[in-house]
Amino acid sequence: MLCDGCWNVRANRLAEEEGTTATPLPEPDPDDTEWIEAPVCEQCGAAIRVWPTEYDRWVALATRPLPAKDVPEHHRWRLVETPAGCVAVRLRGARLLPDEPVYPHHQMLCVPEEDAPRRAN
Incomplete structure (x- = not known):
């Protein structure tokens, strides 16, 4: 078992390596009836x-x-269901079939808007 300080150092190193530096979504107010918009990437x-x-x-x-x-x-x-809810787990060294579904890290798909090809309307 690691102490809190050691755990945070280890988790922060892993976060840098895996790109898990996203900001958590705010907890919705149970009394709020406003529509909650899905998050969007600030870059693209x-x-x-x-x-x-x-x-x-x-x-x-x-x-x-x-x-x-x-x-x-x-x-x-991959998204894994736990008693506390769904968590994302990076698939390290897993041998997957070519058509097995996986969720890509958004960084792989991110193309900043200024670099994206212009779309014809």
Whole structure:
């Protein structure tokens, strides 16, 4: 068992390595009836899903899974149901079938708006 200080150092190092530096979503007020907008990436404007990890950090993932063959290993994540709710788990060294669905880290898909090709309306 690690003390709180050692745990935070370890978790912060892992967060830097895995890119789990997203800001957690605020807890909604149970009395608030306003619509809650889905979060969007500040760089590219795309919709993202922010999930807690198993080590108390937060990660921004794509909103839909992709086949494992289309996602580099270091960007592969899976959502796992726990008694406390869903958490994101990075798939390290897992041998996956090419068509198995994985959630890519949003960083893999992020193209800043100024670098994105202009869309014709």
